[in-house]
Amino acid sequence: MLSKKGPLRYGCHIRSHGSFTQMGNTAIRLAELEGCSCFQFFAKNPRSLQLKIGYEHDAHECRLLLDGASIQTIIHSAYVLNIATSMQADDTLFKAHAMSLLNDLVIADACGAVGVVVHFGVIKHRDKLQGYRDIITMLNVVTDSWHGNALILLENQAGLHGGLGVTLEECVHIRNLCRKPDQIGFCLDTCHAYVSGMWNANLPDGTARLLEHGRHMDYWPYVAAVHVNDAQAAYGSKRDRHAPIGQGKISPTAMEQLLTSTELQGKMFILETPESGERLHSEEWELIRTWYALNDHTSHHY
Numbered sequence: 001m002l003s004k005k006g007p008l009r010y011g012c013h014i015r016s017h018g019s020f021t022q023m024g025n026t027a028i029r030l031a032e033l034e035g036c037s038c039f040q041f042f043a044k045n046p047r048s049l050q051l052k053i054g055y056e057h058d059a060h061e062c063r064l065l066l067d068g069a070s071i072q073t074i075i076h077s078a079y080v081l082n083i084a085t086s087m088q089a090d091d092t093l094f095k096a097h098a099m100s101l102l103n104d105l106v107i108a109d110a111c112g113a114v115g116v117v118v119h120f121g122v123i124k125h126r127d128k129l130q131g132y133r134d135i136i137t138m139l140n141v142v143t144d145s146w147h148g149n150a151l152i153l154l155e156n157q158a159g160l161h162g163g164l165g166v167t168l169e170e171c172v173h174i175r176n177l178c179r180k181p182d183q184i185g186f187c188l189d190t191c192h193a194y195v196s197g198m199w200n201a202n203l204p205d206g207t208a209r210l211l212e213h214g215r216h217m218d219y220w221p222y223v224a225a226v227h228v229n230d231a232q233a234a235y236g237s238k239r240d241r242h243a244p245i246g247q248g249k250i251s252p253t254a255m256e257q258l259l260t261s262t263e264l265q266g267k268m269f270i271l272e273t274p275e276s277g278e279r280l281h282s283e284e285w286e287l288i289r290t291w292y293a294l295n296d297h298t299s300h301h302y
């Protein structure tokens, strides 16, 4: 089980600009200045499937820096990665996607990252069931060749590009149907959960319902990280536009209830929100710290 009880951990996505050591130094600076202790970064150019080579020394230095500061990380796979790429339709293309994900997993282990976040998969105009089959095939092929520690973290989606990955059922069942579910965990994106209709944060009991549903589905124990994003667009709109937390359509009360819930204790809270200039995410992190201080009784109920 992934679930680790632990202290409040928050941070953000950091652009590495090709150097993991530089990313590690930025992480340490933000840990000292803002109390952050978890981050996300790209292993390579996110707009290409091209494999990264010659990173070993840089990744090792990065790992030493992060371990020394007790900072946890996850890697975000390339935007162009599509785990619903069909092996039958184009074997060469399928291999290119599988190799890109494997490359990310190897780099994750080298940098000491917990896992690699992957979007659920894009099917465009194809049949949904075939899409699920293709995703399972991809995850099986990749995990059959993967013997390291880094996990594949399936991220729930906003609802476009074929509409896959918008329910806890899809996340949990796809994981369970794979040959090696122990190598697969989840990353919950709060903006996607809201705009897809998974989390009705407008209802007074909307968060309690999501938490209960996740308990029923046995989803929460396998969540490694939360992409803590507010939404610019309305509930159910399927529009994937992130807003700084407290400044979008998601009620701050609902976000507070979700983040301070027992189910999310000890998970990495990672912002993927637009940075507010020089001050970066200071105000958003302050908000999270305040919610935790106000819910002291909850946060200590491990």
Ligand SMILES: [Zn+2]
Binding pocket: 155, 189, 227, 272
């Ligand atoms: Zn996300």
